[in-house]
Amino acid sequence: METTTLQTQSAVISIPAFLEHWQGHRALTRRTILAFPEDKLFTYSVGGMRPFSELALEMIQLTGGGIKGIVSGKWDNYEAQSERYKATTRAELLALWDAVTEDLNRFWPQVTSERLLEIDKAFGAWEGPVHWITFYFVDNEIHHRAQGYVYLRSLGIEPPHFWER
DSSP: OOOEEOOOOOOSSOHHHHHHHHHHHHHHHHHHHHHSOHHHHTTOOSTTOOOHHHHHHHHHHHHHHHHHHHHHSOOOOHHHHHHHOOOSSHHHHHHHHHHHHHHHHHHGGGOOHHHHHEEEEETTTEEEEHHHHHHHHHHHHHHHHHHHHHHHHHTTOOOOOTTOO
């Protein structure tokens, strides 16, 4: 796939600082997974939304396949991610979460400022600058974690403080 590069711009945040920010969100989402009672993690929903386990698997799929695409420019299609990452218990879900966290730590340092400005097509579906794709992954996690907070509150459980990342 051909990529094009946007005009060079000044950085708002360093690449290592962005990883720290992203991993802060991931740590908070992991604590959100832990806050769910095991019997509700895979079954409970509100208003027809998906159970939190499915939302967490989506985050795992985006980040797990996404970091490899961000670094290499080679993207599997998104459906392949749902085949790669499956869990039916909290322990399996957390093992996947932790493995993807390690992938992020291993691959993110290979990202360059130039790569973040390139136009790419994530999973063959979403085209834009790589920095936009990366922000989308973090925004998606925040959005779905907020859904999890609604679920937890409806179960009478106080979710983790969102500012404690």
